[in-house]
Amino acid sequence: MSSNITANWSYPTAFKLGRGRIKELADACKSLGMNKPLLITDRGLASMAITKTALDILEDAGLGRAIFADVDPNPNDKNLDAGVKAFKDGGHDGVVAFGGGSGLDLGKCVAFMAGQTRPVWDFEDIGDWWTRAGVEGIAPIVAVPTTAGTGSEVGRASVITNSETHVKKIIFHPKFLPGVVIADPELTVGMPKIITAGTGMDAFAHCLEAYSSPFYHPMSAGIALEGMRLVKEFLPRAYKEGTDLEARANMMAAAAMGAVAFQKGLGAVHSVSHPVGAIYDTHHGMTNGVMLPYVLVFNRPAIEERMAYLARVLDLPGVGFDALLDWLLSFRKALYIPHTLGEIGVQEKDVDTLAEKALRDPSTSGNPRPMTVDEFRVLIRAAICGDLAVKG
């Protein structure tokens, strides 16, 4: 299905949504003062036609066709060091962060680290650590999402895995926010079904966790509710028919909304998903999709009323928390999201390590129910074996 959706937003940054708008890539780079951008993406995307097209557009405009693609899924500090070296050696003056969350996060972080002298871990998202950064040398960023889930294209952080400790760290600075986003739904058409489903669940998890967090942020809460409504309506369509551009465009909007919403906080879905991704290299959004119902049940006493309201917003049959849980279980089943952490390889022997890492994850502070390490153990065990009766 074709789509006439075209939009130019300036919130939270310049956001150009619409089919074919990748053609505006070179102009976007020039608008930020770039003459020699480095396109950063992951290895898989490097050889795909959409990447070649983007490089052609840059080259035709006299901006060269430099690419760095030594980027793992769940990118790490080694990818980062190599990317900063490529940026400096090539004499680049800006970054085109191109890809799913992995390419976007690494690209944004390279642009930031190009201007720093301290190690990246000094800029973890803790207190005012971001004020340690020198802002002078930070390179401008154009973001081009090719998945619809992480919302990294409108985010002020990158998730980088420490390759020694296998801990995912959130690196934060306001200047991570790209100057221009080009969200062209045609770029997302080639996503494998499993990635469409997983990334869509990431967008949903961002909205749900932000909406559920106890922090006062009504702007984000409103955006989260509409983001979830869009995912409910359009993710099944995008999954079923990958070329449905109306569904793809709406999923790109929902992904961006999730990332704007989670300024209100995340929660235990992400607290567990981060160490699981870092240790087992599972797909981030897919892992969130697995975790969602277990965390909902666990948090139930703290979110009962809010979930009843969400069930009304989503126009679900039935009422209250149970209507929401039943819908979520069938929604995720229709997208072939595995039901248990066991099915994606998580082992009982790692429960203690995972629980300790989950407790220390910054997302934990946004969980509506305060968590202890013992509670994380119970939650993770329940998710490994598929026990939805565990309430902690």
Ligand SMILES: NC(=O)c1ccc[n+]([C@@H]2O[C@H](COP(=O)([O-])OP(=O)(O)OC[C@H]3O[C@@H](n4cnc5c(N)ncnc54)[C@H](O)[C@@H]3O)[C@@H](O)[C@H]2O)c1
């Ligand atoms: N910065 C943030 O706020 C934030 C939020 C959530 C997640 N993340 C991070 O994002 C990463 C996950 O990102 P993701 O879910 O978008 O997946 P991804 O970027 O890891 O991509 C997954 C796979 O899909 C392929 N792919 C991407 N776009 C494609 C396309 N259009 N056609 C065909 N194949 C395509 C990639 O090559 C890769 O093999 C994780 O590292 C996660 O930690 C960051």
Ligand SMILES: [Fe+2]
């Ligand atoms: Fe996420």
